[in-house]
Amino acid sequence: MLDEVLDFAALIGYGVGEWQMTPLADWSRIDSRGKWVHRRCGLSVPRQAGKSHDAIIWVAFLVLIMGYSVLWTDHNYSTTCEMLARFRKILGKRAGDPDAPRAINRRVKDAKSKTAQESFEFTNGGVLCFSTRTDSASLGYSFDVIVYDEAQLLTKAQAQTLNPTTTHSPHKNSQLIYVGTPTRAGSAADRFVELRAEAWSDAPDDDLCWLEYGADEVGDPMDESRWYGVNPSLAEGLVEIEDVRTGVRGMKGDTLGIAQEYLGYWLPPQEQVEPPLIGEDLWRETEINPSAAASMPLGKVAFGVKFSSDGSSVSVAVAAEGPRCPHVELPFCEPTSKGIMQLVAWLAVRASMACSVCVDGKSGAGLLCSELEELGVPKGYVIRPTAADAVTAASLVHDAARAGRLTHIPCPALDLSAATSTRRAIGHAGGWGFGGENSSPIEAAGLALFALSSSRRTPGRKATVH
CATH class of the missing domain: 3.30.420.280 (Nucleotidyltransferase; domain 5)
Incomplete structure (x- = not known):
């Protein structure tokens, strides 16, 4: 199915770098029954590596070509708005949007823009909803696929609220996509950490795939020669080093933070720190x-x-x-x-x-x-x-x-x-x-x-x- 996904990416104007083909190949792999081989998919890459790029392509393919129901979730509402804007550039703001690409927009049946209810419905039955994560989210749809953007901030309680919406997956082919950077020190978020621990264990379940780019040690995060080894988009020329440099210098003095955000460094398990003050x-x-x-x-x-x-x-x-x-x-x-x-x-x-x-x-x-x-x-x-x-x-x-x-x-x-x-x-x-x-x-x-x-x-x- 990868070739179909890549052809679709070209149709919506999204280029795919060499490294970006790997997660798309893993996510789209099907077995002899036509079911996903990998039901749980993790992607951990540094900032400025285009980590949401593949997820956008995959989600657009699922809803527009396959007619799937997809929930896109973020930690912050500001990020939800940013991702909604990126999808609107592909789909248009509404059905019949004269400023949208006609070949794609004609497949949009309806679009809602009310705050916290943003969604698209498509003529093939596909649905794309956006949600900021809470521990008690109330959602009206059952979903085939959930995308956990900013997965490093995902708590187990939030996942327990949202994951059951795939129990009655309309296509009986559910999938969970986790996309993020390493979880920061002091964060109470635990789901991405646990998923990574399972992936790196001696016997992970066979429904799990995990792709990670990152440094093994903090070292000197200001050493730009290290950036190319851990940021695949930088190594392939998909992003400019000036953009990475700007972000790193904006965190100057926070050595561990830079290593985690821009070098993809994961803390050893014992360094995932303390519980919340209130809870x-x-x-x-x-x-x-x-x-x-x-x-x-x-x-x-x-x-x-x-x-x-x-x-x-x-x-x-x-x-x-x-x-x-x-x-x-x-x-x-x-x-x-x-x-x-x-x-x-x-x-x-x-x-x-x-x-x-x-x-x-x-x-x-x-x-x-x-x-x-x-x-x-x-x-x-x-x-x-x-x-x-x-x-x-x-x-x-x-x-x-x-x-x-x-x-x-x-x-x-x-x-x-x-x-x-x-x-x-x-x-x-x-x-x-x-x-x-x-x-x-x-x-x-x-x-x-x-x-x-x-x-x-x-x-x-x-x-x-x-």
Whole structure:
């Protein structure tokens, strides 16, 4: 079937490098019954190697040619939006899209673009849905194939939620595709790690295939001569070294992080570190349904803003005094590549109803505060926390969650952050805060609680969380 897949890739304008033929050959291999030889497929490659390239080709082939139902999942909604945009370039934004390639778009029966419900239906019965992963996803389809993009961030709980959607695979030929980079130190994600461990064991199950490019040791990750040996797209000239160099230099000082992200270095098993500070079970115990939250009488309101450590995203949480304990929500979690002026305006117009906003983060926080002050927000509305304040903020949300002294509604980004964020040191006096790949949302919740408890401003009107 590989030849058919390669012909199709050319039809949609996707070139296939020599190394990229290997995963496509493994994924498309069928047995004498016409079933997939490899039902579970793992691909671990460094960043800037085009790891999603093969998955896009394979998924497009499955839905357009074979009429399969496919679920594409990502860890972050921003990545989901990015992948949706890449598929729209192939399929079009809707049926009858005049800007789309006609030969492909004519096969699109319907396309939905509502947030968190993005999907395509095809005239041959194929379906392609997109979903940001949660531990309690509710999906209306049964799927033949699930693609776990950003698989290094996949937890066992999320996989246990999604994998059963293939139990009644429409074509009775299910497949799970895991695509990612090595799981980072301190991450609570465990599924990709376990899959790799099985692949490298003496007797992996015969339905599993695993392709990995990476270095055996950290060494000097700034040595560019090493990059060509571990990044097959760089070695084949499919990507430019300047692009890899830019990404590496953006992480300068984080030797282990560079080795994992750009050299594909996997940590030894004992280095896959500690458990989450709050965890899924405790966080779920404080959840209330949205209708109950909407009717809840609320008092003073405050906001917390946290820019991620690499400056790539920003999360905004709101905390409000409830009848018996604070209530927190996450109305905003976006990539900073969109700019922050929308967020500036959002916070500025709410200065009359909220006591304060606490803003933290090495990248972006200063600009956000300056822009708010330029707009003339009230004195005392904007708070820049000290290291001690950040420690206090983390303790507030941690202790409240563990004691059941806060409420929140279901929210994929916040739920995942609370379920997986681990401990990181702050300062030199034993202080700690939240860390991990997706800690910003729960950190924003802590900052909002800190602002709520410490601000002396009392706006003259009460408000409801929106």
